Amino acid sequence: MAVTIQDVARAAGVSASTVSRALSSPEMVRPETRMRVRAVAESLGYRPNPAARGLITGRTTNLGVIVPDLTNPFFPSMLRGLQARAREAGHAVFLADCEEDGAAEAALVHAMAKQVDGVILCSSRMTPAMLEKVLGLVPMVFLNRVVPGHPSVIMDGAGGMRQTIDHLAALGHRHIAYLNGPRDSWSNRERAKGLRRAERHRIKVSRFGPFAPRFESGLQAADLVLASGATAVIAYNDVMALGVLARLAERGVPVPGRISVAGFDNITFAAMATPALTTVDLGGERAGRAAVDTLLAVLADRDADAPRQVLDSALIVRASTGPAPDAGPDRPNPGGTQGEA
Amino acid sequence: MAVTIQDVARAAGVSASTVSRALSSPEMVRPETRMRVRAVAESLGYRPNPAARGLITGRTTNLGVIVPDLTNPFFPSMLRGLQARAREAGHAVFLADCEEDGAAEAALVHAMAKQVDGVILCSSRMTPAMLEKVLGLVPMVFLNRVVPGHPSVIMDGAGGMRQTIDHLAALGHRHIAYLNGPRDSWSNRERAKGLRRAERHRIKVSRFGPFAPRFESGLQAADLVLASGATAVIAYNDVMALGVLARLAERGVPVPGRISVAGFDNITFAAMATPALTTVDLGGERAGRAAVDTLLAVLADRDADAPRQVLDSALIVRASTGPAPDAGPDRPNPGGTQGEA
DNA sequence: TTGAAAGCGATACCAT
DNA sequence: ATGGTATCGCTTTCAA
DSSP states (O other): OOOOHHHHHHHHTSOHHHHHHHHHOGGGSOHHHHHHHHHHHHHHTOOOOHHHHHHHHSOOSEEEEEESOTTSTHHHHHHHHHHHHHHHTTOEEEEEEOTTOHHHHHHHHHHHHTTSSEEEEESOOOOHHHHHHHTTTSOEEEESOOOTTSOEEEEOHHHHHHHHHHHHHHTTOOEEEEEOOOTTOHHHHHHHHGGGHHHHTTOEEEEEOOOOSSHHHHHHHHHHHHHHTOSEEEESSHHHHHHHHHHHHHTTOOTTTTOEEEEESOOGGGGGSSSOOEEEEOOHHHHHHHHHHHHHHHHHOTTSOOOEEEEOOEEEOOSSOOOOOTTOTTOOOOSOOOOOO | OOOOHHHHHHHHTSOHHHHHHHHHOGGGSOHHHHHHHHHHHHHHTOOOOHHHHHHHHSOOSEEEEEESOTTSTHHHHHHHHHHHHHHHTTOEEEEEEOTTOHHHHHHHHHHHHTTOSEEEEESOOOOHHHHHHHTTTSOEEEESOOOTTSOEEEEOHHHHHHHHHHHHHHTTOOEEEEEOOOTTOHHHHHHHHGGGHHHHTTOEEEEEOOOOSSHHHHHHHHHHHHHHTOSEEEESSHHHHHHHHHHHHHTTOOTTTTOEEEEESOOGGGGGSSSOOEEEEOOHHHHHHHHHHHHHHHHHOTTSOOOEEEEOOEEEOOSSOOOOOTTOTTOOOOSOOOOOO
């Protein structure tokens, strides 16, 4: 089988303890011995067994991550940052996809619990009741969701929404539509909160959904939006927004001529649509890194107050929002069209 | 801390051995005791520690997966099938992204080796020298790459390419371009092999690259292709093909009027381009499942001959391939344009 | 059918 | 500075 610490000890003519120290606490061993042991370990291709080590130290240097849907490009990009940060910190990442299912998510937490030092739950789909049952199992950090008393990293969805509203208001829109994401999604609620900004501009808001955050939902929603008479639509995320764009193109509706479209997440493919999708970048990669940092902080000092990090947002404007059409059915043309994309 | 087998034993008034048996070898314990033990375990929320168990049994019921780039939508969709199959089989999935870096990939294999029963390497980027060093560490299955003497699951890239060539030939194309993927990619070589089919049709093939399999590579390659005079271009994968489409749109080149575009993988976003991208679906989800099955087979019977599964391909035609333009610069218009998209 | 004890691979404590 | 030994949580002989 694999080479163990005993093999190294024998080959180097020292005890297992010394090998362990030579590798993990170099200063506790005489330079001479240290070198010899390390050389032997190297030549034998020795690698400590993390499971065995974890058993006694209580630390695995593994870290679990659960996402609701890997096929949503937002998560891979967030994972980019997360993995990079984890690797820097010497942690391997145990990743699982719960496919938008809270119960599956809970099961995954159980499965991971003993094999990781902590878990990062991205946009967790668990209900409060499910959460209750897994909260104590292992240190957890929530990304994109607030659970009172627990550390979380959140992106400023409400702020991003406010910026989008201001943007559309400046372009003269008087009636916009919002397409809700999944029913239990915390980040959907946050984004929806930002819609209140519309009052300040006397903008009418029509809400649709909840929808599964998928391309197909956007296809479906596009028709509803058109029927509502809104001149702009903001989707819960880019994947849905791309669905909207696709359906509008199919129906020959000019974008942004007749209607403007915006989404959230700044996924790569937002840039590839025709016209490119206007999207709000809330800083996914950065959030991934922040989640790891938060988790490591929690692990380093378990008594620390549960930190909550709020990351700022940025609005990326592309080409699929534009001035409201002059003769919008809902608008007696008061202020005018002073904005530019 | 967490509840251990000892806690259960105490609470149930039996020994740890009995608890272990009651849970893992029910037939070895009296029904009465078994029930009691199980009830106690349940009520205490006992979960066996997989690491401790693995230490003695040599099996972890974890399975490692390494992919070169999670932001390429092909891999998430493949992982869909893979994860589903793994879960059915009672295995957790340890996933890592090597970011197209063979050395990082090798390091990840090392990191995983002791914590998983086997590893599935997807489109491995390791050089033969790197491979050499990790081959014995842990049972491995290669997906989308053949390593002599080792089990692999491959998709029929060459076949898919041949179908594409036949398709373009039928549409009257006489000069096509191929955009190579990464230099060391086995699947790129396979796809490129299929290009020989062009000879049969007397079609001229211009090759470009190798390119990193990214959107930006497509942007860049589009100009080269146009300059070459080819009337159709096949990209190594959809991500690159979408880049080609984007650049062509930017330059106002009609697709498929002036040039036809095709890619591989049938990623979701291929359907979202305008026009929708013609793409070859080689069966990613199915391949993911097959890889798990293969790995489980290897684990069940280590002496088995290294199996190699070849999965068939299917060609999905969408709207971005069309008849060759009549006055192609390379063609004195011999046969004609008899095909339809 | 059940319990006691050994052992998986590593670290940590206690000697020396 | 180094070695011996207990221990982490669990499974697996070996006895009873």
